[in-house]
Amino acid sequence: MTAVDERRMTELFENLEVPEGVKIELLRGNIVMMAGPDVVHNDIVEAVLDQFPRKKWRRLQTQDVALHQESSEPQPDLVLVERGTGPDSGRMMPPEVIKMVVEVVSKTSVDHDYVIKRSIYAASRLPLYLIIDPLVAHCVLLAGPTGTGENADYQSQSIYKFGDPVPLDLLDVVLDTSEFGTLPNVRPHRRP
Template sequence: MTAVDDRPMTTGIVKIFEDLEVPEGVKAELLRGVIVMTASPDIVHNMIVADVQDQIPRSRWSRLQTQDVDILNEASEPVPDLVVVARDLLPDSGRLLPSQLVTMVVEGVSKSSAYQDYVVKRSIYAAGRIPVYLILDPIMAQCVLLTRPEGEGEDADYLTQQITKFGDPVSLEMLGVELDTSDFGTLPDVRPHRYP
């Protein structure tokens, strides 16, 4: 008699991902069953993310950097640059934060991450019903605010998209914050991309 493993293929890749030893200076994420590794980001990227974090009031919101997020019904464990959760909803511990607790995720675009941030993660975060997805893009000097997630799996998307150039304020209504982008830097000598 032959034994058949009828578990979905994703079970195996999740186990491999969780046991993976990632070299220092490399970020690893599981995105729809694919392990994606990227180098550490540029200082410009990190300063923009830190500036956003500083503008979100800590008295009301937990602002977590590099927190793994568990996307319900997905073989995905993305690691956003910033995760915002209401302080009273934050669990006491755990590596994976359930997406249904998250109010906003923030991704800073780097030279190699535009496709992942604008296409793959947009769909993943929408599938996880994360209400607000903010893309900070120092290549195109713009913020892309995505709200109203809808749909399932790879067909999931955000129904509302607002593009704001660096220098103009971005209203983050769900957080009660008007984001000042006037100090956001840009990446020099990087070829523009075609997103969103």
């Protein structure tokens, strides 16, 4: 995609009227639309959010992230920023203030969350990327971003079953996953 095409796609994305209940993201120049989240998804996000004290953390749900070098404007399920950092207003959160992004996998987001966003977040140097997967009942913690573009990745990958604690050493938090629910009647995948 040329720079002109990328600018047009970004303009189109920013001016698109989206129906209520639809989530939209720009991922490497592609506009991706998804249905609103399941209750299981929302309960997981709430369980994570509750474990980060509000006095220390800005716990931003569905906050757009400014990753223009990737022609991307993802909207993670949860963005964690230390209180007192980042802009006080606006639609976009700059990557340099983000400590962790969280994505909760849905039936239609497996490839986006495990592949596309993994390289986008790594290329943007987001220190921690936590994938919470209610389809297969595990969490994948990615740390140590390296590389550029589509070849970017994380140096460290740890997998934790639901019910096991997830040590988030960089944030000085041990995440309790015992309340995380699973989606019924779904076909498991083979990621990560």
